[in-house]
Amino acid sequence: MTKTAAIIGGGVIGGGWAARFLLMGWDVRVFDPDPEAERKISEVLANARASLPGLADVALPAEGRLSYHDTMSDAVAGASWIQESVPERLELKRKVYQTLQEHCAEDAILGSSTSGFKPSELQNCASRPGQIVVTHPFNPVYLLPLIELVTTEANPAHVVDQAKVVLLGIGCHPLHLRREIDAHIADRFLEAVWREALWLIKDGIASTEEIDDAIRYGFGLRWAQMGLFETYRIAGGEAGMRHFVEQFGPCLSWPWTKLMDVPELTDELIDMIADQSDAQSGAHSIRQLERIRDTNLVSILRGLKAQDWGAGKLLNAQDRRIGGLPATLDEVADLAAPILVVDRAVPLDWTDYNGHMNEARYLQAFGDATDRFMMLAGCDADYIASGGSYFTAETHIRHIDEVRAGARIRVVSQCLLGEGKKLHLFHRMYEGDRLLATGEHMLIHVSLETRKASIPDDRVAVPLARIAAAHAGLSRPEGAGAAVGVR
Amino acid sequence: MTKTAAIIGGGVIGGGWAARFLLMGWDVRVFDPDPEAERKISEVLANARASLPGLADVALPAEGRLSYHDTMSDAVAGASWIQESVPERLELKRKVYQTLQEHCAEDAILGSSTSGFKPSELQNCASRPGQIVVTHPFNPVYLLPLIELVTTEANPAHVVDQAKVVLLGIGCHPLHLRREIDAHIADRFLEAVWREALWLIKDGIASTEEIDDAIRYGFGLRWAQMGLFETYRIAGGEAGMRHFVEQFGPCLSWPWTKLMDVPELTDELIDMIADQSDAQSGAHSIRQLERIRDTNLVSILRGLKAQDWGAGKLLNAQDRRIGGLPATLDEVADLAAPILVVDRAVPLDWTDYNGHMNEARYLQAFGDATDRFMMLAGCDADYIASGGSYFTAETHIRHIDEVRAGARIRVVSQCLLGEGKKLHLFHRMYEGDRLLATGEHMLIHVSLETRKASIPDDRVAVPLARIAAAHAGLSRPEGAGAAVGVR
Numbered sequence: 001m002t003k004t005a006a007i008i009g010g011g012v013i014g015g016g017w018a019a020r021f022l023l024m025g026w027d028v029r030v031f032d033p034d035p036e037a038e039r040k041i042s043e044v045l046a047n048a049r050a051s052l053p054g055l056a057d058v059a060l061p062a063e064g065r066l067s068y069h070d071t072m073s074d075a076v077a078g079a080s081w082i083q084e085s086v087p088e089r090l091e092l093k094r095k096v097y098q099t100l101q102e103h104c105a106e107d108a109i110l111g112s113s114t115s116g117f118k119p120s121e122l123q124n125c126a127s128r129p130g131q132i133v134v135t136h137p138f139n140p141v142y143l144l145p146l147i148e149l150v151t152t153e154a155n156p157a158h159v160v161d162q163a164k165v166v167l168l169g170i171g172c173h174p175l176h177l178r179r180e181i182d183a184h185i186a187d188r189f190l191e192a193v194w195r196e197a198l199w200l201i202k203d204g205i206a207s208t209e210e211i212d213d214a215i216r217y218g219f220g221l222r223w224a225q226m227g228l229f230e231t232y233r234i235a236g237g238e239a240g241m242r243h244f245v246e247q248f249g250p251c252l253s254w255p256w257t258k259l260m261d262v263p264e265l266t267d268e269l270i271d272m273i274a275d276q277s278d279a280q281s282g283a284h285s286i287r288q289l290e291r292i293r294d295t296n297l298v299s300i301l302r303g304l305k306a307q308d309w310g311a312g313k314l315l316n317a318q319d320r321r322i323g324g325l326p327a328t329l330d331e332v333a334d335l336a337a338p339i340l341v342v343d344r345a346v347p348l349d350w351t352d353y354n355g356h357m358n359e360a361r362y363l364q365a366f367g368d369a370t371d372r373f374m375m376l377a378g379c380d381a382d383y384i385a386s387g388g389s390y391f392t393a394e395t396h397i398r399h400i401d402e403v404r405a406g407a408r409i410r411v412v413s414q415c416l417l418g419e420g421k422k423l424h425l426f427h428r429m430y431e432g433d434r435l436l437a438t439g440e441h442m443l444i445h446v447s448l449e450t451r452k453a454s455i456p457d458d459r460v461a462v463p464l465a466r467i468a469a470a471h472a473g474l475s476r477p478e479g480a481g482a483a484v485g486v487r
Numbered sequence: 488m489t490k491t492a493a494i495i496g497g498g499v500i501g502g503g504w505a506a507r508f509l510l511m512g513w514d515v516r517v518f519d520p521d522p523e524a525e526r527k528i529s530e531v532l533a534n535a536r537a538s539l540p541g542l543a544d545v546a547l548p549a550e551g552r553l554s555y556h557d558t559m560s561d562a563v564a565g566a567s568w569i570q571e572s573v574p575e576r577l578e579l580k581r582k583v584y585q586t587l588q589e590h591c592a593e594d595a596i597l598g599s600s601t602s603g604f605k606p607s608e609l610q611n612c613a614s615r616p617g618q619i620v621v622t623h624p625f626n627p628v629y630l631l632p633l634i635e636l637v638t639t640e641a642n643p644a645h646v647v648d649q650a651k652v653v654l655l656g657i658g659c660h661p662l663h664l665r666r667e668i669d670a671h672i673a674d675r676f677l678e679a680v681w682r683e684a685l686w687l688i689k690d691g692i693a694s695t696e697e698i699d700d701a702i703r704y705g706f707g708l709r710w711a712q713m714g715l716f717e718t719y720r721i722a723g724g725e726a727g728m729r730h731f732v733e734q735f736g737p738c739l740s741w742p743w744t745k746l747m748d749v750p751e752l753t754d755e756l757i758d759m760i761a762d763q764s765d766a767q768s769g770a771h772s773i774r775q776l777e778r779i780r781d782t783n784l785v786s787i788l789r790g791l792k793a794q795d796w797g798a799g800k801l802l803n804a805q806d807r808r809i810g811g812l813p814a815t816l817d818e819v820a821d822l823a824a825p826i827l828v829v830d831r832a833v834p835l836d837w838t839d840y841n842g843h844m845n846e847a848r849y850l851q852a853f854g855d856a857t858d859r860f861m862m863l864a865g866c867d868a869d870y871i872a873s874g875g876s877y878f879t880a881e882t883h884i885r886h887i888d889e890v891r892a893g894a895r896i897r898v899v900s901q902c903l904l905g906e907g908k909k910l911h912l913f914h915r916m917y918e919g920d921r922l923l924a925t926g927e928h929m930l931i932h933v934s935l936e937t938r939k940a941s942i943p944d945d946r947v948a949v950p951l952a953r954i955a956a957a958h959a960g961l962s963r964p965e966g967a968g969a970a971v972g973v974r
Contacts, residue, residue: 012722043774050893051781054834055788055802057855058811059895138705139722140777143784145801146705171805173704173798181692185701188687192679197715200675201763202756205668209767212714214672217660218625218633220710224787225797227699227707228684235499235626269689276688280696287530290627292796294538297630299790300711301542306836307783310712311660314632315542318658324545347541349793353871354935359879360851367847368544384840391889392846394971397882402938406537408546424972440971448841451889483970484881484927485911 001162003027003064006079006104008072008096010037013113014085015044016141018066021081023052023142024170025061030068031075038068048142055143072096073103080105081166083135085113093117094125101127109163111135115187118180120152129154133163136184137172148184149174216310225296229273230281234289241277245270299349329376329463335470338428341372342411346403356402362429363397366439369411369427377418377467378460388456390423390443398438398479407431411439414477418468421445421453426477438479488649490514490551493566493591495559495583497521500600501572502528503628505553506535508568510629511657512548517555518562525555535629542630559583560590567592568653570622572600580604581612588614596650598622602674605667607639616641620650622661623671635671636661703797712783716760717768721776728764732757786836816863816950822957825915828859829898833890843889849916850884853926856898856914864905864954865947875943877910877930885925885966894918898926901964905955908932908940913964925966 005021007014010032018041022028030041045066053060069075076082082104086096093112100110110132112122123129134150147167151160160176167174177184183191200206206214222231229241236244281289304312324343326332332339342365352358374380374390383389403409410430417424427439447454456464492508494501497519505528509515517528532553540547556562563569569591573583580599587597597619599609610616621637634654638647647663654661664671670678687693693701709718716728723731768776791799811830813819819826829852839845861867861877870876890896897917904911914926934941943951 047777047781050778051785051835053832053895054837054893055785056806056809057792057803057831058806058809059830059832060809138709140781140784143781143788144705144708145798146701148701168808171802173700173801175697175700175704178692178697181690185687185693185698186705188683189680189702190706192683193676193715196675196679198756198760200672201760203668205665206672207767208716208760208763210662210665211672212716212767213660213662214633214635215676215710215714216712217662218631218673219677220707220712220714221631222625223702223707224711225703225707225791227702228680229695229699269685273685273688273695276695280694280699290534291537292794294534294627294630296791296794296796297627298538298542299794300787301630303786303790303836304712304783305544307779307786309779309783311632314660315658316544319543319545321655322543322545322547343546344544345540345546348538349790350541353868354876354878358854359882360847360854363850363882363884364847367845381840389841391841391886393886395846395850395882395884395886396971397850399878399880399882402878406541408540442972481970481972483968483973484883485929485968486970 001080002078004029004079005081005083006031006072006076007083007085008032008075008100009085009087009113010034010041011085012040012044012139013137013141014083015041016048016139017083017085017113017137019045019048019142020052020170020172022064022066023048023060025064026081026170027064028066029075029077029079030066031070031072032068041066044140044142047140052142072099076100076104076108078105080108082108082110083113084110088114088116090117090121093122097122097126097132101131106131109133109159109166111163113137116183118152118182119150120154120180123152123154130156130159133159134180134184135163135167135174136187138186145171145173146186147172147174148186149176150180150184151176152180217314221297221300221311222293224300226293229277230289231293233277233281234286234293236286242270242274245273295348298347302347302349325372326376329466332376335467336473338412338414338471338474339373339376339467340410341369341376341413341427342409342429344409346405346407346409348405351405356404359397359399362399362437362439363395365409365411365429366395366397366427366437366441367392369413369439370425370441370443373413373415373425374423377423377464378462379456383459384448387448388454388460389446389448391446392441393444394442396440396482396484398482399436400438401431401434401436403431403436409436414474415464415467415471416440416476416480418464421455423464426480428477438477440480488567489565491516491566491568493518493563493569494572495519495562495569495587496572496574496600497524497528498572499527499531499626500624500628501570502531503535503626504570504572504600504624506532506629507539507657507659509551509553510535510539510547512551513568513657514551515553516562516564516566517553518557518559519555528553531627531629534627539629559586563587563591563595565592567595569595569597570600571597575601575603577604577608580609584609584613584619588618593618596620596646596653598650600624603670605639605669606637607641607667610639610641617643617646620646621667621671622650622654623674624659625673632658632660633673634659634661635673636663637667637671638663639667704801708784708787708798709780711787713780716764717776718780720764720768721773721780723773729757729761732760782835785834789834789836812859813863816953819863822954823960825899825901825958825961826860826863826954827897828856828863828900828914829896829916831896833892833894833896835892838892843891846884846886849886849924849926850882852896852898852916853882853884853914853924853928854879856900856926857912857928857930860900860902860912861910864910864951865949866943870946871935874935875941875947876933876935878933879928880931881929883927883969883971885969886923887925888918888921888923890918890923896923901961902951902954902958903927903963903967905951908942910951913967915964925964927967
């Protein structure tokens with residue numbers, strides 16, 4: 001099998017396929033009559049190059065070659081995979097398959113990105129129906145792993161197996177449907193929600209933004225990690241899935257949505273759901289599932305927090321409302337003592353396989369400590385936006401004791417030197433009175449334009465000198481100036 | 488206003504409310520006739536204590552006092568907020584409100600957790616309808632910020648304002664509905680999806696697990712950060728929301744779901760959606776939204792990866808398939824040279840406000856380097872599970888040059904000492920030939936049971952001695968043994 005893919009139709013979806021194949025080492029041959037196709041695909045590819053390689057913790061294979069072709073017959077030359085992403089018009093798709101099959105290899109796989117058509121509809125005018133399957137992706141194709149693989153009895157087993165191997169090889173999760181159905185699985189849900197959302201807007205219940213908030217601040221966070229049934233299994237509590245279905249089943253016949261045709265909740269259907277849920281999630285107790293869910297949610301929410309987006313933006317606003325640390329130098333109670341710059345609990349996602357806070361998270365906390373110190377010294381967001389900042393040149397961490405998730409940690413910061421380009425800080429991290437770690441850091445003031453060392457202006461130099469003078473009377477910390485392995 | 492909340496009904500939802508109020512500094516008074524209530528709430532509280540405080544980057548207020556009460560009249564004493572989470576039976580809820588209003592303060596707010604009832608239904612037999620509102624939360628209540636706040640004209644403006652202040656104060660996002668409606672907003676979507684899911688199972692199209700996978704490997708990841716309309720705005724591409732609605736509108740009348748009542752897509756409705764979407768997201772171009780979305784997705788996916796769950800588990804499996812680094816000592820090409828232990832791209836979420844890789848991520852990469860070195864030296868997952876591991880005691884990082892998201896970085900590791908309890912490593916990080924940083928690390932072998940230093944057994948001691956002997960001939964790295972600020 002060649003690692004050559006032909007991309008027929010290069011819009012948002014086709015471009016996403018092109019990017020995924022290319023970044024996973026395949027050569028990609030594009031056909032798209034749109035004169036703008038090359039520009040559009042370049043833009044998708046730029047996004048994919050920025051995001052996909054770093055998602056892996058290993059280096060991806062060397063990128064394949066990308067080429068554009070004026071005809072379908074040229075594009076499919078040598079291709080073992082052909083991905084069709086032309087507009088959703090059945091007659092158009094059938095015509096495209098006719099042309100493709102006149103020119104492509106007999107053992108190539110033709111995957112259709114169709115959102116709604118069944119594979120039998122694509123196969124039933126084709127000269128070789130067996131090589132046509134539905135491989136329905138989700139935007140952005142280069143990041144989301146789900147591919148709905150839909151096949152029919154016309155597809156030989158080896159074609160289905162080969163399709164799975166290729167999709168897995170480019171980092172996708174082929175979800176093979178048990179049988180074909182209009183709109184496959186996911187789009188049935190999207191369609192149901194979309195229709196309900198249109199009603200909510202039309203009826204003046206909520207705006208597009210309110211609807212998005214209702215999703216991304218609530219069940220959207222649950223669905224990103226567990227989906228529908230595993231979430232409800234937990235909601236059923238200790239009694240599990242059967243209890244949930246029995247309890248919430250009746251609501252189905254209440255007038256909650258615009259659309260009311262409801263499957264009868266027979267004992268048989270309840271059994272089927274409960275049994276499937278056991279097979280899916282029964283290896284974990286409800287308590288375990290709760291802890292897994294919560295750790296996932298904390299990871300997702302903290303990820304969004306770092307981007308200041310969605311529910312993470314809400315959390316940052318909440319942090320500001322809670323406050324607690326000095327926001328300006330004048331709020332520091334005793335400037336002649338090390339300054340409290342971090343006061344927080346250890347998040348669930350900061351621990352590692354050794355059962356304690358991971359070493360990198362110590363530096364994250366010390367980095368936050370440095371950021372807070374810089375803010376107090378006038379190097380705040382405004383100053384940084386004006387073109388000056390400090391870069392860390394050197395760090396020395398001594399791990400003195402362990403700490404676990406949930407523990408409240410504090411970092412106090414002592415300024416060893418704060419003049420000219422240099423800022424020399426010594427952080428101590430405590431849980432209560434227990435010293436956990438020290439961090440010694442040398443920072444250099446830089447111009448963010450030249451990326452070279454520079455002298456801070458008075459907005460920073462003056463408050464920094466004030467702190468340095470106040471800390472001059474403190475004794476030099478034990479451990480400062482030490483090298484690794486030297487006592 | 489007192490910071491005292493009464494929790495009426497202490498199941499999964501009531502317990503979640505109790506935990507959120509308590510951890511945000513409120514005193515909480517619980518009434519629940521279930522003899523198991525105290526145990527159940529303790530379990531919810533244990534989950535909340537493990538997850539909520541670390542979600543904040545500041546210390547939460549001191550925890551309030553929790554008490555259990557035998558009667559509703561006792562529970563509501565002194566409470567300024569009363570949260571009702573009793574079973575979804577209207578007559579029961581009405582009776583509860585009657586009792587609550589006989590005993591609670593006239594200016595207290597009575598919030599109902601009802602998923603489906605409208606506030607007017609709760610208010611219309613009440614002695615003081617003005618103090619009853621719907622505040623519908625999402626499980627787990629202590630982590631998910633969304634609260635659907637539903638009010639009627641019977642609620643004075645100051646009650647609505649006060650409800651928002653309290654909810655915001657305990658870290659929630661009050662989504663105030665424009666008018667009441669059965670099942671509010673989110674549950675209308677959940678109901679539509681739930682019904683469709685039941686059909687899919689009943690019709691044998693997919694199992695509960697396949698349905699969950701269809702959600703959490705695809706659109707669930709999108710919804711966690713942008714919801715429905717902002718996602719579709721991007722899908723519309725450069726032409727935006729209006730194009731999307733016009734293009735996908737017709738699908739609504741196709742037979743994709745079981746339920747077909749469809750709002751007519753009049754010009755007026757299309758305008759309404761496009762205008763609302765502009766108001767919501769118009770500040771960002773489609774290209775900007777794409778980059779925001781991709782960075783969010785990378786953050787979420789990498790968070791799930793660290794938990795080896797959902798789409799993150801798929802990504803870890805993909806990393807193993809791609810491989811690339813030596814998995815055993817025998818696969819190391821030249822044992823007499825520093826060993827390649829990290830080879831990867833810098834993820835989008837590893838950069839900070841200075842536009843380069845954040846200092847903590849250097850240590851994360853060096854920590855991964857150490858993990859890989861340990862694995863090669865026999866300290867792998869099996870060894871760690873058997874009770875031995877290495878803890879980092881000291882770290883010295885020198886930042887030599889900057890690196891940005893997307894860059895491919897490599898770390899090679901030199902063993903300076905590997906005998907007895909000690910492991911002394913020197914990592915060098917490169918982008919191409921450009922030296923970015925060095926990391927010098929002293930690790931101590933420990934028993935994971937006693938958490939004290941111990942001698943590794945031969946599964947580690949033997950391969951480690953082999954590496955140390957092979958590296959004995961390497962020259963001592965420039966910068967090894969240096970202290971911060973000393974050249």
